[in-house]
Amino acid sequence: MNVRTLCLGILSLQEASGYEIKKDVEDGLFSHFIDASFGSIYPALTQLTAEGYVTVREEEQTGKPDKKVYAITEAGRNALARAISVSPAKDKYKSEFLFQMLLQDYLSPEMMLVAIQKQLDDLNEDLARIAECSHEAAIGHGSHFVADYGNAVLTAGVKCLEYKKAELLQQMAARAAE
Amino acid sequence: MNVRTLCLGILSLQEASGYEIKKDVEDGLFSHFIDASFGSIYPALTQLTAEGYVTVREEEQTGKPDKKVYAITEAGRNALARAISVSPAKDKYKSEFLFQMLLQDYLSPEMMLVAIQKQLDDLNEDLARIAECSHEAAIGHGSHFVADYGNAVLTAGVKCLEYKKAELLQQMAARAAE
DNA sequence: TTGACGCTATATCAGATTGATATATATGCG
DNA sequence: CGCATATATATCAATCTGATATAGCGTCAA
Numbered sequence: 001m002n003v004r005t006l007c008l009g010i011l012s013l014q015e016a017s018g019y020e021i022k023k024d025v026e027d028g029l030f031s032h033f034i035d036a037s038f039g040s041i042y043p044a045l046t047q048l049t050a051e052g053y054v055t056v057r058e059e060e061q062t063g064k065p066d067k068k069v070y071a072i073t074e075a076g077r078n079a080l081a082r083a084i085s086v087s088p089a090k091d092k093y094k095s096e097f098l099f100q101m102l103l104q105d106y107l108s109p110e111m112m113l114v115a116i117q118k119q120l121d122d123l124n125e126d127l128a129r130i131a132e133c134s135h136e137a138a139i140g141h142g143s144h145f146v147a148d149y150g151n152a153v154l155t156a157g158v159k160c161l162e163y164k165k166a167e168l169l170q171q172m173a174a175r176a177a178e
Numbered sequence: 179m180n181v182r183t184l185c186l187g188i189l190s191l192q193e194a195s196g197y198e199i200k201k202d203v204e205d206g207l208f209s210h211f212i213d214a215s216f217g218s219i220y221p222a223l224t225q226l227t228a229e230g231y232v233t234v235r236e237e238e239q240t241g242k243p244d245k246k247v248y249a250i251t252e253a254g255r256n257a258l259a260r261a262i263s264v265s266p267a268k269d270k271y272k273s274e275f276l277f278q279m280l281l282q283d284y285l286s287p288e289m290m291l292v293a294i295q296k297q298l299d300d301l302n303e304d305l306a307r308i309a310e311c312s313h314e315a316a317i318g319h320g321s322h323f324v325a326d327y328g329n330a331v332l333t334a335g336v337k338c339l340e341y342k343k344a345e346l347l348q349q350m351a352a353r354a355a356e
Numbered sequence: 357t358t359g360a361c362g363c364t365a366t367a368t369c370a371g372a373t374t375g376a377t378a379t380a381t382a383t384g385c386g
Numbered sequence: 387c388g389c390a391t392a393t394a395t396a397t398c399a400a401t402c403t404g405a406t407a408t409a410g411c412g413t414c415a416a
Contacts, residue, residue: 001274002372009281019394030280033273037374042396065381065394081284088274088293090300095211096179096266098327102208102320103187106259115266122268142280149276149338156334160327180401197365215403220367243365243410358416367407374401381393 001089003040004048008072008080011054017067018042029133029143032126032150045070053079109172116165123158127151181218182226183261186250189232190258195245196220207311207321210304210328223248231257287350294343301336305329 010021010030018041025034045068048054053076057069072080097119104112130150133139139147188199188208196219203212223246226232231254235247250258275297282290308328311317317325 001277006277009277012281012284017394018396030277033271033276035270035272035374038395039375039397040373061382061393063382064392067394080281084278084281084284085289087296088278091271091273091275091297092213093211093272094213094270097269098211098324099179099184099187099208100262100266101323101327103190103258103262104320104323105318106190106262111263118265119269140283142282145279145282145342146276148342149279149335152334152338153331156330157327160330164323164326195365196367213403215405216366217368217404218402239364241411242363245365360415361413362411363413364411365409369406370404372401372403374399376398376400378397379395383390383392385390386388 001083003036003044005080005083006034006036007041007044007048007070008053008076008083011070011072012077012080015069015071017059017069018045019067021045027129029130029139029147031129032154033146048076051079052076109168109175113165113168113172116161116168120158120161120165123154123161127154127158130154179261179267181214181222183258184212184214185219185222185226185248186231186254186258186261189248189250190255193247193249195237195247196223197245199223205307207308207317207325209307210332211324226254229257230254287346287353291343291346291350294339294346298336298339298343301332301339305332305336308332 006025007021010016010024016024018038021041022036022038024030025036045054045056049056049070052073054070054072057071058066059069060066097115100107100115101112107115127150130147133143134147184203185199188194188202194202196216199219200214200216202208203214223232223234227234227248230251232248232250235249236244237247238244275293278285278293279290285293305328308325312321312325
């Protein structure tokens with residue numbers, strides 16, 4: 001799935017500017033399973049406009065720079081329905097943290113502890129973000145689904161890491177006592 | 179983290195050809211949190227050789243094409259240690275499945291069921307792969323760590339989806355009974 | 357025995373994407 | 387006023403993906 005389809009999907013839920021789409025995928029409910037940079041979002045919106053899948057409207061703002069608000073068209077909705085009907089690609093998960101843990105022989109126990117704590121912080125931050133977004137009214141079935149899935153997976157990660165952290169602290173204490 | 183560091187990390191665990199590295203990240207123990215294509219692996223190995231971080235040795239095989247076996251050097255181990263000592267980037271998780279579920283209003287219940295079942299199959303396949311790799315002897319602390327983490331997270335995903343699937347089947351039955 | 361298929365193995369490249377950087381407006385703070 | 391920060395758009399080199407090409411060897415059925 002490319003960034004064009006991604007933008008179309010977000011615009012099917014609400015009108016947005018490029019900047020707002022970026023915020024959605026960075027801090028919003030989608031942040032834990034979607035990512036895209038300005039460098040792909042802005043060209044995608046330009047192309048979608050040229051294809052007639054979205055419309056643009058320049059909006060003046062007080063206290064902020066003007067923005068271009070994009071809205072999905074009927075043709076856009078059809079294109080989106082077509083795009084998400086194909087069997088999706090398998091999930092992609094990339095973790096430099098796990099790569100580090102795999103090569104833990106190169107790390108001191110202290111550095112491992114720092115890495116584990118950072119991962120725990122990241123996971124808890126994601127959980128907090130989901131909780132925050134879920135409080136917001138007017139979210140549909142889809143949002144509940146992804147929030148539930150995200151909670152389940154992230155919570156499991158936290159639980160596993162808390163255990164690993166305790167295990168490591170015990171080992172460090174034992175080594176210090178020697 | 180770039181593919182060069184990734185190759186260096188894998189070569190620190192065992193000698194390998196480019197093809198074998200690809201297999202490790204595709205079917206091996208690392209498959210669920212690492213990815214790289216031939217198009218990045220081969221150039222990375224060429225560059226690492228030029229930099230003196232790895233050595234190449236052409237190996238003739240019976241019944242298979244010859245292969246180039248790469249081995250990490252002392253300079254390579256130092257470069258690796260330096261590379262993984264920096265605080266790693268945050269995990270990246272991209273899921274077209276969750277994107278589909280978010281936009282479930284565009285999907286029929288039957289299509290949702292198919293998508294959920296496919297995701298369940300994918301997760302169970304990953305779990306089976308981890309179980310299979312864990313049986314193999316001579317895996318170190320690092321491998322156990324990532325296997326445990328993978329099991330925890332994937333199992334949580336399966337549990338959540340089993341529930342969502344049952345819920346959906348109930349709704350479909352209720353609608354059919356109307 | 358031949359030819360179709362699949363696995364091992366390396367290589368290349370167009371197109372997509374990232375991450376950084378540039379530019380501009382407006383607010384708040386000392 | 388200078389500085390930091392947030393909003394907002396845009397661009398681009400470096401990187402990576404996904405597809406494709408090429409080739410040796412094995413296997414198995416027609």
